[in-house]
Amino acid sequence: ETSDHLLLCCPFSRGLWFQLFHRLGWSSISPSIQDQWLVAWWTQARKRIHKEERRCFDTMVILVRWMIWKERNNRTFDRTTRTLQEVLVRVVDEIVAWFRTGFSKL
Template sequence: MVELMLPLPRSTFQSTEDWWITARRRAPKHLRSDFDTFTILVHWRIWKERNAMIFHSEFSSVDRVFDLIVDDLHSWRVAGCIIAF
């Protein structure tokens, strides 16, 4: 398990991209690729949950989405897509 002190998104960031760039700079260089992959994974899961809401009227709790992100993370690790988290 790796702990990174990263800034949380707040209103001073103009976009998710601004947050991503700022947070990525704080990550150790050897972990930046994993950080990028993890960030994409989280956004992908949020996008999938958004689609489930819009197209299937399925609603998940924050806890459920978090659990799905953890499940995705384990799957991506087994596939060799991410190492550190």
């Protein structure tokens, strides 16, 4: 298991990226089956985003990576599994928490 596979290529991760970006109106930049390298996809995708939205996009990428990593650790060490929808809810909850703490540029 490589980090690129875990964070970008596996079906669970791809589904999470797609559903979140669909909600944000960024469906066109969701990782596709051809995207194999996280940094390469991220670099190309952010070029397709309006300059004013890039900070938000970068923050979303970091947040989703973190949430995927936490889910992986929960599965590995705690033997708990959440559905894609449950993880998506956690991501959205985290976004709301960031807003409440003053991260208004998200």
